[in-house]
Amino acid sequence: MTDKPSPIERVSIIVSHGSLEGVYPGLIMANGARMEGIEASLFFTFFGLDAIIKKRMNNLKVATVGNPAMHMPTVFGAIPGMSAFATSMMKKEMEKIDIPPVDEFITMIHDAGTEIYACKATVDMFHLTMNDFCPEVDGVISVGQFYEKAAGAQIIFT
Amino acid sequence: METMVLGGKPIALDADGNLANRNDWNEETAREIATLEGIPELTLQHWAVINFMRSVFEKEGDSPSIRRLTKESGVDTKTLYQLFPKGPAKKAARIAGLPKPKGCI
Numbered sequence: 321m322t323d324k325p326s327p328i329e330r331v332s333i334i335v336s337h338g339s340l341e342g343v344y345p346g347l348i349m350a351n352g353a354r355m356e357g358i359e360a361s362l363f364f365t366f367f368g369l370d371a372i373i374k375k376r377m378n379n380l381k382v383a384t385v386g387n388p389a390m391h392m393p394t395v396f397g398a399i400p401g402m403s404a405f406a407t408s409m410m411k412k413e414m415e416k417i418d419i420p421p422v423d424e425f426i427t428m429i430h431d432a433g434t435e436i437y438a439c440k441a442t443v444d445m446f447h448l449t450m451n452d453f454c455p456e457v458d459g460v461i462s463v464g465q466f467y468e469k470a471a472g473a474q475i476i477f478t
Numbered sequence: 479m480e481t482m483v484l485g486g487k488p489i490a491l492d493a494d495g496n497l498a499n500r501n502d503w504n505e506e507t508a509r510e511i512a513t514l515e516g517i518p519e520l521t522l523q524h525w526a527v528i529n530f531m532r533s534v535f536e537k538e539g540d541s542p543s544i545r546r547l548t549k550e551s552g553v554d555t556k557t558l559y560q561l562f563p564k565g566p567a568k569k570a571a572r573i574a575g576l577p578k579p580k581g582c583i
Contacts, residue, residue, distance in 0.1 A: 348582060348583065352583075354559075355544055355565050355566075417581070418543050418545045418546060418583045419545075420545055428544070428545065428555050431554065431555035431556045431559070432555055
């Protein structure tokens, strides 16, 4: 007889990509965790930081170049306006299934009790300050602090 | 099928542990389920959420997601998590006698 596996109690989700399709999976997983009563924290690193930078968070784009799942030749993906077009199509479809814009989603996830952190190495590298971030960001932390906070959690890298 | 004793009689549950038949629901069963879920008293705000969920389900056949609740129920996200700790959409649906919401958001 096998024991039933114990349910997940905590997750720490790392968001490392800055494209629309790179950011949303992490946000959906964090929100979904809270909806299931699972504790969650979000750690944004490298280009993933765009999702919490005030000026950029609502302007994320779908990558139409170097993205084989777009099912179009690279030259088409590179046509000016193609990424904006794909982005606007995708945003429309997301709204239909109740996926909010990034700023609203971050607020919702934070209000749900998710802690939100920015990666110190990236913040230093890009010369960013707390003023660049949306107010939901709880702090800028090092990778060591990230691991401390992730104690007992499943770590999910996106 | 699993059952749970509510109001002194066995009531059928679905696979998620929510009521299998919506006809088995009334305000008294809602209070009993809430107590089992760790909510000893249903306040007016709880009822606002429960009634909103039931009206959406009535019209659309699915329980609203957390985003819908935040935008349209008149209760914000923070309060929703205080009212229904550990998963407001899921818990409120159970107390409202509805199936677990299917949406991801």
